[in-house]
Amino acid sequence: MHWSVDELLDHLYGVRMADRHLDVCPDCQARLGEFKRRKQQGTGAPEFTEQDLAAQRRNIHRRLKGPDQAQWSFPWMPAMATAALLLLGVLLSRPAPEADGGKELMALGGDSQFYTEIYASMGSAEPRAAAPIRGLFEEK
Numbered sequence: 001m002h003w004s005v006d007e008l009l010d011h012l013y014g015v016r017m018a019d020r021h022l023d024v025c026p027d028c029q030a031r032l033g034e035f036k037r038r039k040q041q042g043t044g045a046p047e048f049t050e051q052d053l054a055a056q057r058r059n060i061h062r063r064l065k066g067p068d069q070a071q072w073s074f075p076w077m078p079a080m081a082t083a084a085l086l087l088l089g090v091l092l093s094r095p096a097p098e099a100d101g102g103k104e105l106m107a108l109g110g111d112s113q114f115y116t117e118i119y120a121s122m123g124s125a126e127p128r129a130a131a132p133i134r135g136l137f138e139e140k
């Protein structure tokens with residue numbers, strides 16, 4: 001009786017010893033030879049060279065950059081973007097030019113007077129939410 005695939009694989013990996021049948025059966029020897037050849041293929045050295053790996057690495061980097069980025073990839077672009085953002089921030093933080101409403105506000109005394117009046121109308125410069133905390137520190 002011919003060896004099964006499992007028996008041939010067991011023999012291939014040293015689990016099963018050869019017997020009389022395997023020694024004399026050309027069919028089983030041929031099947032075992034095929035398994036040995038495939039095992040050799042699977043565990044052999046990789047068939048690519050250092051040049052192949054380097055080319056693959058270059059391809060990966062090129063594809064990561066993408067066509068658009070590769071076209072606009074300048075080393076000073078991050079610095080330019082940062083400078084533009086800073087400039088925008090400075091422009092936005094400057095006080096807006098006084099419009100008619102601003103003149104009205106100035107006639108009333110400007111922002112500081114506005115806030116002073118608001119706090120005065122609240123009765124205290126301290127926010128109401130701070131009262132319980134103050135209570136913790138008051139001596140009785």
Ligand SMILES: [Zn+2]
Pocket residue numbers: 001002003021025026027028029
């Ligand atoms: Zn056989």
